[in-house]
Every structure is written in C-alpha cells, then in structure tokens.
Amino acid sequence: MTYLRRLTSGPKGENAGLFLILAVLILGFSIASPRFLTGANLGSMGFQMPLLGLLTLAMLAPILSGGLNLAIVYTANICGLTLAWTIMHFGGADAGIFAFVLGCVAAVIVGALAGAMMGAVIAYVGAHPILVSLAMMIFLRGLGEFLTRGRDISGFPDYMRVLGHGSLMAVPIPLILFGLVAFAWHILLRRTPHGFSTYMTGSNMQAAQYAGLNAKRTLVLIYALSGVLCAIAGILMAARFNSVRVGHGEAMLLITVLACFLGGIDPFGGHGRVVPVILALIILQVLSSGLNLIGANQHLATAVWGLFLIAVMVLRSDQSRQLILLFSRKDT
Amino acid sequence: MTTAPADQFALRLHKVSKAFGGVQALNQVDFEVRAGEVHCLAGENGCGKSTLIKVVTGVHQPEKAELIELFGEAVGQISPVLARQLGVSVIWQDLALFPHMTVAENIAFDDMVGLRPRSVKYREMITRSGDVLARLGVQMDLSAPLNDLPIAQRQVVAIARALMNDAKLIFMDEPTASLTQSETDRLLDIVRKLSADGVAIVFVSHRLAEVLDIAERVTVVRDGNLVGVYPTEGMTQARLGELMTGHLIENAVVARDLPDAPVVFEAEGLARHGEFSDVSLKIRAGEVLGLTGLIGAGRTELAHVMMGMRSADSGHMLLNGAAYAPSHIRSAIKQGMAYVSEDRLSLGLLQKQSIADNTVISVLHKLTTATGLISYTRKADLVRHWIRELGVKIGAPEDAISTLSGGNQQKVVLAKWLATEPKLLILDSPTVGVDVGARAGIFRIVRALADEGLAILLISDEVTEVMFHSDRILHMADGRIVQEYDPRTITVPQLEERIYA
Amino acid sequence: MRNILRSYTIETRLAVVLALICIALSVTAPQFATLPNLSSLMNQSAVNLIWAVGLLVVLIAGGIDISFAVASSVVQYLAAKLLMSVGGGNWVLGFLFCGSLGILLGLLNAWLIHGFRIISIVVTIATFNAFFGLLMFFSGGRNIYNLPDWWTARIFIFEHQNDQGVWSELNLSVGVMVVCVIATWVLIRRTNIGRQLYAFGDNPEGARRAGVNIAVMQGVAFGWMGLMAGIAGLMQVNIFQEVVPNALYGRELDVLAAVVLGGARLGGGKGTILGCVLGVMFVAVTQNGLNLLGVSPFAFQMIIGAVILVAISTSNMDLSQIMRRKEARS
The missing domain is CATH 3.40.50.300 (P-loop containing nucleotide triphosphate hydrolases)
Incomplete structure (x- = not known):
C-alpha cells in the first residue's frame, strides 16, 4: 500500500506509475495478440513513434515555459517544404547529398525563425501564447497552402529513404534520431542554465526577471528551439512519406499536448521532465499498435488515448489520492 | 469576562x-x-x-x-x-475582489450571489454603491475597472462592499x-x-x-x-x-559611527520625472542606512533606479568609486547590487519552485562546469551552505518554497542574494508578512552582515524598524530626501511626528 | 464617452478597423456592399457565431473548450440516428434532442473539470480526442444523407429579389444565431448568474468565499457551450443537408482565435458579446473581401493569420501609456 501511495506522488512515483501501466498494457496485448511482441511489430512501432515524439518534445518546452505552441505541425510542414524546394531546385530525385544538407540547414533556419518570431511576440509584447501560436498556425497553414496550392511535392532522392525507413543494427534510424534529440533535450532542460531559466520563467516570469534571469531571451530561445525540433520533424516527415504536403500530421497537434499532460507536465508551466513524457509516448504507441493488431482502427485508438488521459488525470487528482490514502489507512 | x-x-x-x-x-x-x-x-x-x-x-x-x-x-x-x-462581513487580506469588474459591480456583487435567476439593474447598482461610498466620505469613479485603482482604494471598495450588506x-x-x-x-x-x-x-x-x-x-x-x-x-x-x-x-538603538569605512555606493542629484528628484546619498561599507517616508515618497522607485530596472532622467551613481549606470537588473546584479523586493509572494520568490532552485537562481554561472552544464553537487553544496549559514528551517531542499513560513521564506531570499556576493544589499520592506518573532531573526542576520562589511539600504515605512536597526535614517518625502537623523539623538515619537506631520 | 472608450478599448478598436475595412471594400469591390453578398456572408458566419458565443461564456468563466466542434459532430450523428428511430421527428424534437445532447456533453466536461479539479484545457483536449475517435469508429467515417425532410428543408427568414433578378436570402440558421446571441447576452449581462460567471472567471477564490456555487458555475458555462454546440450542429446540417462526421473537425481553433481577437481574456473574467461578434465578423469580412478582390483563395488563411498576429502585437500596446510617457518627458 505504501507502494500505491508512492505511485501517486512525486516525479519518481510518476515514472513508476507510467511504467506499471506500460507493463500491464504490453502484457495484455501480448496475450491478446501473438503478433504483438514480434520484431516486425516492434520495428513498425519504432518507425511510427519518432515523428509524434519529436513534435511532442517541440510542444513540451513551450509548455514548461508557461505557454503552448499550437503552430508545431505547420512549422514542420513549412520546414519540410523548404527542404523539398531546395531538393527540387537541385534536380529532384537526382539531387546530391549536398542539396539535402543545404535543404536541412535551410529548414532548420526557417523553423528557428518561425519559433523565434512567436517567442518575441510572447516575450516582448506580452500576448498570450495560445493566441500568438494560434495566429502563427493559421498564418503558416495559409502560407503553405498558398505556396503549394494544396498540392503534394514528391520525388526525393533515394538516400532520403534511409533516413525514414532504414535501420542501424536492427534499430530504426528515426528511433535513433529521436533518442538523440530526446537526450539532448533532457540535458538542455535539466542541466543547462538556459533550461533552468525556462522552468523559472514558466512558473513566474516577473519573479525570474527580478532574480536576474533574462526571461525574455529565454522565451525567444525556447520557442526558436521548439521551431528547430519542428524542422527536424518536418525533415523526417518528408523522408518517411517521400512527399511533403501542408496538413500532413495535422491530427498530431492535440495528441502532442495530450502526451505532455499524460507525462505529468504542469499545464501552467514550471514543472515537468522529458523521461515521463517519453514513457507517455511509448504508452500511446503501444495502445495504438496493440489495438490495431486486435482489429481496431486508428480512430478507436484516438478515442482510447483521450479516455486514457482522462483516466490518468482522474487518478492523479487530489480527490482520488485521498481515496487511496483512506483505503491504505484502513489496511494498516 | x-x-x-x-x-x-x-x-x-x-x-x-x-x-x-x-x-x-x-x-x-x-x-x-x-x-x-x-x-x-x-x-x-x-x-x-x-x-x-x-x-x-x-x-x-x-x-x-x-x-x-x-x-x-x-x-x-x-x-x-x-x-x-x-x-457579518470579512475583508480578506487579499480583498477577494474582482479585478476586471467595475467599482460599482464589485461593491454590489454580493447581491448577485445565489442561483435564483434575477435580472441585474445596473442603474440601481450605481446609485446604491455611490451612496455607500458617500457614507464613507469617499469619491470614486464607479465605472472604472478595479485593476485601474491603487491598492489603498481597492481596500475602500472592499469596505464599501461590506457596508452594502448592512x-x-x-x-x-x-x-x-x-x-x-x-x-x-x-x-x-x-x-x-x-x-x-x-x-x-x-x-x-x-x-x-x-x-x-x-x-x-x-x-x-x-x-x-x-x-x-x-x-x-x-x-x-x-x-x-x-x-x-x-x-x-527587546528593541534598542544600535547605531554606530563609521567615519573611516569606504563609501560603497553614492548617488548625486538622481532624478526621475514624476517619481523623485535631487536624491543624493552615500552608503558606507558595514553601514545600515534606513530610508523611510510616506506613500509616493519615491522609495521603491529609487530602489528600482539603483537596480537598473528603470533609468534615471538625470544625476549619476558611483559604485565603489567607479561610475555606475546599469541598463537593466542583470548588469546591476553583476556589478554587486542585490534587491530584496517588498513583494515576496509574487516577485521575491518563485512560489512553485523548490527551496534549492530559489536559492541558486541568481548564481547559475557559479554552478556550471567547463562543459557549460549545471553541476548538481555544486548546487547541493551551495544550497546546504546557505541554509546552514542563515539558519533556515526546512524539510528537504527539494520541497516547494511555499511550504515555508514567511520568516523562513525571507531568509531564503536573503540567501539567494548573499550567494551573489553583493556589495550593496537593498532591503525593501523586508518584514512584510513576517511574524514579530521571526522579524528579530531577520534583523539579527542583517546586523551580522553589516558587521562583516556589507553596505545595506533598509527601506521601511515602519518607523520602529529603521529606528532600531539602522546607523543613520534618511527621511524621504515627495520624492526628495528632506532630512537625515541619527537614531541616537531622536526618539520614535519624535521621528513619527516629523514623518506624519 | 471617455468611459465607453476605456471599458471597451478592444471592442472599439476592432469596430473601427472593421468599419474601415468595410468602407475600403465597398469602394474597391462594388459587389461587397450589396444585399446578396452581405446575406450570404451572414449565412456563412451563422454557425461560427453560435459556437463563438458559447465559447465566450466558457472563456469568461475562466475555462477553455477545445472539444465543442467535434461535440457538434457527435450531436449531429446521434440526433440523426435518434430522430430516424422515432420516425423522423420535427423541429421541436430536433432542437430538444440536439440541445440536450449538447448540454450532456458539456456537463461531462464540467463534471471532469470540477469533480476532479483538472484544468479545462487538459479535459477538453482529452474529450476532443475521445469524442472524435469514438464518432469516427462507430460511424466508420460514413456520411448520412438519409435525413428527415424537415431537417434539410431550406427555410428562409428573409427573401428579396433585386432588379437584376438576383436573390438575397437569409436562411433559418441566421435567425437561430440571432436568438443565440441575444440569449447569451441576456445570460451574461442581464442576469445575476452571468455576473457570477464573470466573478468566478475573474477571481475563483474570491467568488467561492462570497458564496458563489462553483460547481453550478462550471455546469452553466460548459452546459451553455454544449447547448450552443448542439444547436450549431443542428443548423450546420440544415445548411449542408448531410451529416459528415469529420466536417467540423479542426474548426475549434479558428473560432477560438476569433473570439479571443474580440477581447475575451484567456484566463477569464473579461469578454463581451459585442467583441465576440466583431471578432468573428472581422475574420469573415476579411475572407469575403479577399474573395471579392480576386485574391487567390489559397492566400486567405495566410493573410488572416498575419492580420491576427499584427492585431495581437498592437492590441497589447496601451496607447494611453505611450501618451503619458510623452507628456512626462516633455
């Protein structure tokens, strides 16, 4: 019973609770479907998760800073377009690796710029992040549609397939990419002064400034970095689908927010870690792959994700915590 | 009985x-x-x-x-x-008013409470709240949103609201x-x-x-x-x-003369339009300089200019003899200034964050290693050092700062600033919301710091506070420093009379 | 006058800008200020406005709702199934079914928010996914064309044929929208319940200590939003004559942007019906104007996004502050 109590309190308990849920789910699905614990299924999960994962990390940092970035998916789309055009400019499917690298650099710059612009409006004008990023989202969506007339851009060089579909020692390359980015993100947030400043700004911007932190620069930087992650997601998206279209991945926007909350991020900012969010992502992926294997479609998985978030939030709420305490007291 | x-x-x-x-x-x-x-x-x-x-x-x-x-x-x-x-009515400390509603809506709000639907009569609301304010002998713009009013007027609104309920x-x-x-x-x-x-x-x-x-x-x-x-x-x-x-x-005058101590901070003819003018002052190492005065005297504004949070229109400042003109609070801190804000709850501390994080927030550069990353051992050492040094009573350093009492919270604020190794410490109303008992603890620390040679500017509107804890007292009124007093040659009633006259 | 300017700054500014746009469009696009164009503009905005006033109530009470657009879809689908099962029904049953289903979905949000003290954005993002996922799963994504006749019948509350033989018509949804707007205005402005909603959004703890029933306030706010979502769902089917499960998906954020543009404060306690209507109409008129000016439809969203970005970047600047500073300097 003390274990139950630990589950419901503190960041360590948070992780343990998520691990427990994950273990139960994996056990359940492997009983329900013999194909669940096969290399093929694990591999396909490893290819599917990184995209949502990267976007979730891009959402995570702004939430920690007390905001929200609703423009992540369209930022990723615009960055993908930047890469696509660069490649088209250098001959499409025949473009050399230089064109790809140049395109990636351009994409990252575009993402950083879009993010920095949002950050600047939020920090220096003091407008509400939801509103700013919402306007940015509408703008980028419109920009993308205007530039592409709603059409796909496809026909990339073959080597891009490696990025989207290749494996290194049986580990999907997108997963490796995600792992590296997640590690960097963890270090950035937990170990650098900039990350520290992000947490402090997220819990009280004015007090952070009074303590001598450059909160405004922190905000600009964190949104810019969020934009950079969107760019990486956009590049990966192009490599996975072998095409770029504005609106690709649109449905992932609110799922990323869901994953962050599931991972115990404080919706008001100031508290939250990368590791539980990754656990939350794995749980979501297991739910969707598992349901898929036992014959349900992605829509049911979406519904289950929503219901699952409600269940977890209900369990975490003070009301149910008191209930658990009540029961555990009876036992002792 | x-x-x-x-x-x-x-x-x-x-x-x-x-x-x-x-x-x-x-x-x-x-x-x-x-x-x-x-x-x-x-x-x-x-x-x-x-x-x-x-x-x-x-x-x-x-x-x-x-x-x-x-x-x-x-x-x-x-x-x-x-x-x-x-x-029976209560005027809570935080007033429990509604900042985006108008004065009249706030005063008449309690009539609205309840689930029986009824219509709102704005005209009647305005006449009635006007009557109540008249009873208090106060005139106020009834259609102004509450957050446009200064705190003292909001207090009056809260009283009017109580009277509205008879x-x-x-x-x-x-x-x-x-x-x-x-x-x-x-x-x-x-x-x-x-x-x-x-x-x-x-x-x-x-x-x-x-x-x-x-x-x-x-x-x-x-x-x-x-x-x-x-x-x-x-x-x-x-x-x-x-x-x-x-x-x-026990309260006793502790003022000392420090004629030989070097001047740490000096301001000459400092002015900022509409806030204060012609402010000149000197603070010596090891000295506690008290600054007191009424509302609008410009004390907090002066502190903000000294910290680079606002810029002065004219005049100049010297810090350790060198010209000092901070462009923002970060450069002021870097040059050895520290500022304990009067608003501990929302500006002085990050209430949601841990005791440890609140302690190290201003000295991140001291925690980073050659790789640019924060060292957790250094952080823990620093926190432990200051917790012990100031005798802060805590559970664990990772607990939220909001779990501490007012007095202990203020000690963490002091720890945060002392960790920056300041040359001048500005204390702006440091005992707001601190118990009578805990105040003595805070001032013991202040005295010890002064003895170690730190220059301290103590801003307070409680006459006894500056009287019993400073070496000299400056009286500020209408944005000017009008008089300097020696606590040893004046009594509390005399000082009160001069200030409130 | 000074008072009006002060308490409605955002509304006044928006009204001035909207008026300027309208004048400019009347000059540059002769079609703009014609009855046929304006009536079709109203027809197109009706559903958005119904949602917007519902969302306004939630924002005033300090919440946010992401789930309302898909809630409308759920209501449409369930109402269509239910009505067919009772033999088709009529308008009264339609309003009753859609309204009460909407209220139920709203109360579900309110219960989760209040009962477990989870903040509204988390709850409504979860219910957004749950509603949409379940709807798509059970409907299989298939449209329903086979609807009762009364529901899909075109009902005009205003008809006029001009000299060139062009019809201008306002359909039923505009009338319903006007009723919803007025009802919401009465609720938030003219009743004590509305004042308690503002108070609760402005300072929840203060409201609680004053004796405001917090649970009921959450219920009223999200219930009203649900009612509006139900009615919007009903009217949307009347306009498009079919139930498409994913037709409304994604509309929520655009409505949110328009309402906040109209001065409703994210965080509660502030917002007016006038501002809300102006915000929605601002977006609608801009889009309509761009269309008439022959701008590529692909550019609409881009321009609207840019306009909102500029609007929020300037709306937070307090002009009176700048003036005061100038005075002080001189």
Whole structure:
C-alpha cells in the first residue's frame, strides 16, 4: 500500500506509475495478440513513434515555459517544404547529398525563425501564447497552402529513404534520431542554465526577471528551439512519406499536448521532465499498435488515448489520492 | 469576562475548537466583540486568527463550540451566506475582489450571489454603491475597472462592499499589510467613523502600533489558545509583543559611527520625472542606512533606479568609486547590487519552485562546469551552505518554497542574494508578512552582515524598524530626501511626528 | 464617452478597423456592399457565431473548450440516428434532442473539470480526442444523407429579389444565431448568474468565499457551450443537408482565435458579446473581401493569420501609456 501511495506522488512515483501501466498494457496485448511482441511489430512501432515524439518534445518546452505552441505541425510542414524546394531546385530525385544538407540547414533556419518570431511576440509584447501560436498556425497553414496550392511535392532522392525507413543494427534510424534529440533535450532542460531559466520563467516570469534571469531571451530561445525540433520533424516527415504536403500530421497537434499532460507536465508551466513524457509516448504507441493488431482502427485508438488521459488525470487528482490514502489507512 | 447585557454584544464565542489533521488550530477559545467597538485580534501568523474568522463566517465548521452567538441570538451552524445575512462581513487580506469588474459591480456583487435567476439593474447598482461610498466620505469613479485603482482604494471598495450588506460586524484581516502609513491613517479614520455609526470592527493586524492606536480592546491568541483580553489603554507595544510571542522582544538603538569605512555606493542629484528628484546619498561599507517616508515618497522607485530596472532622467551613481549606470537588473546584479523586493509572494520568490532552485537562481554561472552544464553537487553544496549559514528551517531542499513560513521564506531570499556576493544589499520592506518573532531573526542576520562589511539600504515605512536597526535614517518625502537623523539623538515619537506631520 | 472608450478599448478598436475595412471594400469591390453578398456572408458566419458565443461564456468563466466542434459532430450523428428511430421527428424534437445532447456533453466536461479539479484545457483536449475517435469508429467515417425532410428543408427568414433578378436570402440558421446571441447576452449581462460567471472567471477564490456555487458555475458555462454546440450542429446540417462526421473537425481553433481577437481574456473574467461578434465578423469580412478582390483563395488563411498576429502585437500596446510617457518627458 505504501507502494500505491508512492505511485501517486512525486516525479519518481510518476515514472513508476507510467511504467506499471506500460507493463500491464504490453502484457495484455501480448496475450491478446501473438503478433504483438514480434520484431516486425516492434520495428513498425519504432518507425511510427519518432515523428509524434519529436513534435511532442517541440510542444513540451513551450509548455514548461508557461505557454503552448499550437503552430508545431505547420512549422514542420513549412520546414519540410523548404527542404523539398531546395531538393527540387537541385534536380529532384537526382539531387546530391549536398542539396539535402543545404535543404536541412535551410529548414532548420526557417523553423528557428518561425519559433523565434512567436517567442518575441510572447516575450516582448506580452500576448498570450495560445493566441500568438494560434495566429502563427493559421498564418503558416495559409502560407503553405498558398505556396503549394494544396498540392503534394514528391520525388526525393533515394538516400532520403534511409533516413525514414532504414535501420542501424536492427534499430530504426528515426528511433535513433529521436533518442538523440530526446537526450539532448533532457540535458538542455535539466542541466543547462538556459533550461533552468525556462522552468523559472514558466512558473513566474516577473519573479525570474527580478532574480536576474533574462526571461525574455529565454522565451525567444525556447520557442526558436521548439521551431528547430519542428524542422527536424518536418525533415523526417518528408523522408518517411517521400512527399511533403501542408496538413500532413495535422491530427498530431492535440495528441502532442495530450502526451505532455499524460507525462505529468504542469499545464501552467514550471514543472515537468522529458523521461515521463517519453514513457507517455511509448504508452500511446503501444495502445495504438496493440489495438490495431486486435482489429481496431486508428480512430478507436484516438478515442482510447483521450479516455486514457482522462483516466490518468482522474487518478492523479487530489480527490482520488485521498481515496487511496483512506483505503491504505484502513489496511494498516 | 465582561458582564454586559447580551444584546450589546455583536459576537460571542465560547470554547470554540477546531483541528486540521492533527494540528489543533483553535483550542477552546473564547472571543467576544461588543456592538460598535473596535476590537483587535492579535497574534503571530498561524496562531489561529484566520481560523477564528473562518469559523465565525461559516467557511469552516468548528468541531466543538459551547456557544456561537451573533447580535444576541445563538446560531447553530453558519454558512457564508447566512453570516452575510446576519450582518457579518470579512475583508480578506487579499480583498477577494474582482479585478476586471467595475467599482460599482464589485461593491454590489454580493447581491448577485445565489442561483435564483434575477435580472441585474445596473442603474440601481450605481446609485446604491455611490451612496455607500458617500457614507464613507469617499469619491470614486464607479465605472472604472478595479485593476485601474491603487491598492489603498481597492481596500475602500472592499469596505464599501461590506457596508452594502448592512454589515454590523466587519472583520478586517491584515488590512494595512500593503498600505503605507498615510494610507493606513486614512483607513483608520474610516474605521473610527464606522465604529461611531455602531458597526463593530474586528481588526486583525500584527503591526502593533496600529493595534494600540485604533482598538479599544485587544484579544491575544497564541498557538490556538486564548492568552487573554486586554484594554489597549496603558498597553505598550513591547508588552503586547511579549503576549503574542510569549517572550520579551527587546528593541534598542544600535547605531554606530563609521567615519573611516569606504563609501560603497553614492548617488548625486538622481532624478526621475514624476517619481523623485535631487536624491543624493552615500552608503558606507558595514553601514545600515534606513530610508523611510510616506506613500509616493519615491522609495521603491529609487530602489528600482539603483537596480537598473528603470533609468534615471538625470544625476549619476558611483559604485565603489567607479561610475555606475546599469541598463537593466542583470548588469546591476553583476556589478554587486542585490534587491530584496517588498513583494515576496509574487516577485521575491518563485512560489512553485523548490527551496534549492530559489536559492541558486541568481548564481547559475557559479554552478556550471567547463562543459557549460549545471553541476548538481555544486548546487547541493551551495544550497546546504546557505541554509546552514542563515539558519533556515526546512524539510528537504527539494520541497516547494511555499511550504515555508514567511520568516523562513525571507531568509531564503536573503540567501539567494548573499550567494551573489553583493556589495550593496537593498532591503525593501523586508518584514512584510513576517511574524514579530521571526522579524528579530531577520534583523539579527542583517546586523551580522553589516558587521562583516556589507553596505545595506533598509527601506521601511515602519518607523520602529529603521529606528532600531539602522546607523543613520534618511527621511524621504515627495520624492526628495528632506532630512537625515541619527537614531541616537531622536526618539520614535519624535521621528513619527516629523514623518506624519 | 471617455468611459465607453476605456471599458471597451478592444471592442472599439476592432469596430473601427472593421468599419474601415468595410468602407475600403465597398469602394474597391462594388459587389461587397450589396444585399446578396452581405446575406450570404451572414449565412456563412451563422454557425461560427453560435459556437463563438458559447465559447465566450466558457472563456469568461475562466475555462477553455477545445472539444465543442467535434461535440457538434457527435450531436449531429446521434440526433440523426435518434430522430430516424422515432420516425423522423420535427423541429421541436430536433432542437430538444440536439440541445440536450449538447448540454450532456458539456456537463461531462464540467463534471471532469470540477469533480476532479483538472484544468479545462487538459479535459477538453482529452474529450476532443475521445469524442472524435469514438464518432469516427462507430460511424466508420460514413456520411448520412438519409435525413428527415424537415431537417434539410431550406427555410428562409428573409427573401428579396433585386432588379437584376438576383436573390438575397437569409436562411433559418441566421435567425437561430440571432436568438443565440441575444440569449447569451441576456445570460451574461442581464442576469445575476452571468455576473457570477464573470466573478468566478475573474477571481475563483474570491467568488467561492462570497458564496458563489462553483460547481453550478462550471455546469452553466460548459452546459451553455454544449447547448450552443448542439444547436450549431443542428443548423450546420440544415445548411449542408448531410451529416459528415469529420466536417467540423479542426474548426475549434479558428473560432477560438476569433473570439479571443474580440477581447475575451484567456484566463477569464473579461469578454463581451459585442467583441465576440466583431471578432468573428472581422475574420469573415476579411475572407469575403479577399474573395471579392480576386485574391487567390489559397492566400486567405495566410493573410488572416498575419492580420491576427499584427492585431495581437498592437492590441497589447496601451496607447494611453505611450501618451503619458510623452507628456512626462516633455
């Protein structure tokens, strides 16, 4: 019973609770479907998760800073377009690796710029992040549609397939990419002064400034970095689908927010870690792959994700915590 | 126990008890307020004052109560709405007003409460709230949104709201905590006026001077127990402090002369339009310079200019003899300035974050290793060092700062700034919301720091505070420094008279 | 006058800008200020406005709702199934079914928010996914064309044929929208319940201590939003004559942007019906104008996004502050 109590309190308990849920789910699905614990299924999960994962990390940092970035998916789309055009400019499917690298650099710059612009409006004008990023989202969506007339851009060089579909020692390359980015993100947030400043700004911007932190620069930087992650997601998206279209991945926007909350991020900012969010992502992926294997479609998985978030939030709420305490007291 | 007839009491409580978890917040407390009297409820933070108010207004239900009697009638159970109907109102410390509503809407809000749908009559609302303000002798723009008003006027709005309910018993929870002396005086005038009209007022405050000034009787509570009920006539601040804390608080002038100490900070002809002008001052190493004065005197504004948060229009500053013109607070901190803000709750500390994080927030550069990453061992060492140095009572460094008492929180603020190794420490009203007992602890630290050679500017509008803890006192009025006093050659009443004249 | 300017700054500014745009469009696009164009503009905005006033109530009470657009879809789908099962029904049953289903979905949000003290954005993002996922799963994504006749019948509350033989018509949804707007205005402005909603959004703890029933306030706010979502769902089917499960998906954020543009404060306690209507109409008129000016439809969203970005970047600047500073300097 003390274990139950630990589950419901503190960041360590948070992780343990998520691990427990994950273990139960994996056990359940492997009983329900013999194909669940096969290399093929694990591999396909490893290819599917990184995209949502990267976007979730891009959402995570702004939430920690007390905001929200609703423009992540369209930022990723615009960055993908930047890469696509660069490649088209250098001959499409025949473009050399230089064109790809140049395109990636351009994409990252575009993402950083879009993010920095949002950050600047939020920090220096003091407008509400939801509103700013919402306007940015509408703008980028419109920009993308205007530039592409709603059409796909496809026909990339073959080597891009490696990025989207290749494996290194049986580990999907997108997963490796995600792992590296997640590690960097963890270090950035937990170990650098900039990350520290992000947490402090997220819990009280004015007090952070009074303590001598450059909160405004922190905000600009964190949104810019969020934009950079969107760019990486956009590049990966192009490599996975072998095409770029504005609106690709649109449905992932609110799922990323869901994953962050599931991972115990404080919706008001100031508290939250990368590791539980990754656990939350794995749980979501297991739910969707598992349901898929036992014959349900992605829509049911979406519904289950929503219901699952409600269940977890209900369990975490003070009301149910008191209930658990009540029961555990009876036992002792 | 007084033996006046029952109908002359606004409130009688006998043997009221209330516990939270295992903590006995109130232990068989008796409390009586006569009709039309100004009664003071005194005690340290967490002594049970707030719980007592919440029991009377029905926010909390007592576990046991021998008698709860309002205006001569015994009442069984009280709810907030019933208490209001009977004529009991509370003006909470945070006022509990609505910042985006207009003055009139705030004053008349309690009429709106309830689920029986009824229409809102704005015209009637405005006339009625205008009448109430007129009764208080105050004029105010009724259609202005509340957050356009200064805090002192919001206080008046809260009082008007209480009167709107025909309150005959008003509790005021720390009404003067964020007011300066002149604003407080105006508030006390209103309180006297209400009392003359037959409204009983229970005044909760730990500013002892005020308590003795306004109240006829004072009830002292300590650790949930009733200490006693005393007439204020013949009561001294020292005696009352002793009753509240249970031990004697000694105040003595500690001023010293430091003619040989080097000048750390110097300002000449500093001015900022509409805030202050021609401010010149010198602070020596090891000196505590007191700065006091009334509202609008420009004290906090001056501190903000010294910290680079606003820029001066003219004049110049020197720090350790070198020209000093910070462009923002970060450069001021880098050059050795530290500023303990008057608003600890929202500016001084990050309430959601841990004690450790609040301690190291201003010295991140000291924690990073060659790789640019924060070293957790260095962080832990630094936190441990300062917690021990200042004697902060904490559970674990990872606990949220909001779990600490006001006094311990203020010590963490001091730790944060001392970690930056400042040359000049500005303390802006450092004892707001700190217990009488804990204040002594804060000032012991201040004195020790001064002895080590730190220059300190102590800004306070409590005359006793600057009197007993500074080496020199500057009196600021209307944005100018009008006079310098030596605490050894002036008494508290003399100083008060000069300032409030 | 000064008072009006002060208490409605955002509304006044928006009204001025909207008026300028309208004048400019009347001059540059002769079609703009014609009855046929304006009536079709109203027809197109009706559903958005119904949602917007519902969302306004939630924002005033300090919440946010992401789930309302998909809630409308759920209501449409369930109402269509239910009505067919009772033999088709009529308008009264339609309003009753859609309204009460909407209220139920709203109360579900309110219960989760209040009962477990979870903040509204988390709850409504969860219910957004749950509603949409379940709807798509059970409907299989298939449209319903087979609807009762009364529901898909074109009902005009205003018809006019001009000299060139062009019809201008306002359909039923505009009338319903006007009723919803007025009802919401009465609720938030003219009743004590509305004042308590503002108070609760402005200072929840203060409202609680004053004796405001918090649970009921959450219920009223999200219930009203649900009612509006139900009615919007009903009217949307009347306009498009079919139930498409994913037709409304994604509309929520655009409505949110328009309402906040109209001065409703994210965080509660502030917002007016006038501002809300102006915000929605601002977006609608801009889009309509760009269309008439022959701008590529692909550019609409881009321009609207940019306009909102500029609007929020300037709306937070307090002009009176700048003036005061100038005075001080001189």
